[in-house]
Amino acid sequence: MRWSGQLIDDGGDGDDGGTSADGAAPAQPGLFATSDVVVRTFDTPGFRGATFYEVRAKSVLNKVPGPSPMFGWTINPYRGCGHRCVYCFARKTHTYLDFDAGLDFDTRIVVKVNAVEVLRRELARPSWRRESVAMGTNVDCYQRAEGRYRLMPGIIGALAEAGTPFSILTKGTLMLRDLPLLTEAARDVPVRLAMSVGAVDEDVWRTVEPGTPSPARRLDAVRTLADAGLGCSVLMAPILPFLTDSPEQLRATVEAIARAGATSVTPIVLHLRPGAREWYYEWLQATYPQLVSRYRALYRNGSYAPSWYQDRITAAVREYAKAYGLVRPPRSSARGEAAGPAREATENPPGNQAGNPTARATEVQPTLWDDVESA
Numbered sequence: 231m232r233w234s235g236q237l238i239d240d241g242g243d244g245d246d247g248g249t250s251a252d253g254a255a256p257a258q259p260g261l262f263a264t265s266d267v268v269v270r271t272f273d274t275p276g277f278r279g280a281t282f283y284e285v286r287a288k289s290v291l292n293k294v295p296g297p298s299p300m301f302g303w304t305i306n307p308y309r310g311c312g313h314r315c316v317y318c319f320a321r322k323t324h325t326y327l328d329f330d331a332g333l334d335f336d337t338r339i340v341v342k343v344n345a346v347e348v349l350r351r352e353l354a355r356p357s358w359r360r361e362s363v364a365m366g367t368n369v370d371c372y373q374r375a376e377g378r379y380r381l382m383p384g385i386i387g388a389l390a391e392a393g394t395p396f397s398i399l400t401k402g403t404l405m406l407r408d409l410p411l412l413t414e415a416a417r418d419v420p421v422r423l424a425m426s427v428g429a430v431d432e433d434v435w436r437t438v439e440p441g442t443p444s445p446a447r448r449l450d451a452v453r454t455l456a457d458a459g460l461g462c463s464v465l466m467a468p469i470l471p472f473l474t475d476s477p478e479q480l481r482a483t484v485e486a487i488a489r490a491g492a493t494s495v496t497p498i499v500l501h502l503r504p505g506a507r508e509w510y511y512e513w514l515q516a517t518y519p520q521l522v523s524r525y526r527a528l529y530r531n532g533s534y535a536p537s538w539y540q541d542r543i544t545a546a547v548r549e550y551a552k553a554y555g556l557v558r559p560p561r562s563s564a565r566g567e568a569a570g571p572a573r574e575a576t577e578n579p580p581g582n583q584a585g586n587p588t589a590r591a592t593e594v595q596p597t598l599w600d601d602v603e604s605a
């Protein structure tokens with residue numbers, strides 16, 4: 231059977247209005263039990279142009295390979311993401327499904343419709359050791375599709391009932407829909423929440439993260455979570471060279487994060503791995519062509535900006551975080567030391583990739599920006 235085999239013209243169920251099928255027929259990806267695949271499109275503003283591939287997953291608890299200091303397991307109820315961030319590092323994973331890493335990643339969303347049922351089965355195994363489970367590590371679990379499929383309430387409930395701690399990293403203010411559930415879960419198990427806000431510059435946001443709630447709305451959500459006593463850290467990521475990295479922009483973003491009541495802020499500079507790199511450069515050429523050569527110079531050694539640049543960003547964010555009361559002095563100024571206490575600017579938030587070079591502690595130092603352009 232191919233993906234198009236059970237294309238559905240959904241008649242709408244009240245919240246989606248009318249529908250239309252687009253007849254898309256990508257190749258069979260081979261990762262799911264494809265005899266159960268149903269392909270849907272919905273003709274509502276939030277979903278127009280998107281195709282949803284409803285699959286029945288064989289497993290939803292994924293073991294993170296190797297030792298991870300933060301979490302051993304992940305759950306990803308979706309593949310692809312309607313938030314459409316041009317830099318998204320998960321784009322390459324869509325090619326494993328025989329989709330492309332560009333427009334297909336944004337508009338062809340795989341939904342594991344049986345995620346809750348499979349999760350409950352997996353959590354009930356006697357061998358389950360209640361290790362922490364992270365969500366939002368690949369694509370956003372509170373992306374737009376979650377508004378329709380509502381998988382997260384069942385997942386949260388299943389984890390809490392099974393005594394399993396969990397963390398969520400998102401750009402989706404939709405997480406607030408589940409605030410009562412999260413509050414209830416936090417009474418039974420440790421719950422760690424993080425919001426991703428790379429910058430508060432709305433002009434850049436509109437073009438680089440076109441499917442996401444605005445930074446202001448995301449920070450409002452951080453405030454709501456803080457007021458509810460749940461606490462929420464902020465992953466200040468990605469910081470975009472030459473677009474959101476000026477001292478003024480960094481300061482404004484850290485100030486807004488602090489005012490929102492975040493428990494910590496962690497800066498991460500843009501990385502451009504294959505899959506994301508091509509899409510990002512295409513967008514850069516179309517939107518900020520004058521920056522292309524500067525990016526090629528800064529990323530000439532591969533997927534990461536040079537360490538001196540990353541250190542400078544981390545130092546600046548730490549300095550501003552201290553100024554706005556968001557960070558305590560580090561226990562040691564030694565470079566590469568593990569993250570410090572809870573309100574540390576370099577604390578690893580939920581879902582942060584283990585070993586990310588930007589997540590290390592860096593002592594506060596003067597910030598000089600003159601030589602960035604000649605990198």
Ligand code: SF4
Nearest residue numbers: 311313315318369370
């Ligand atoms: S919200 Fe996260 S997963 Fe979704 S496109 Fe943006 S960076 Fe990727």
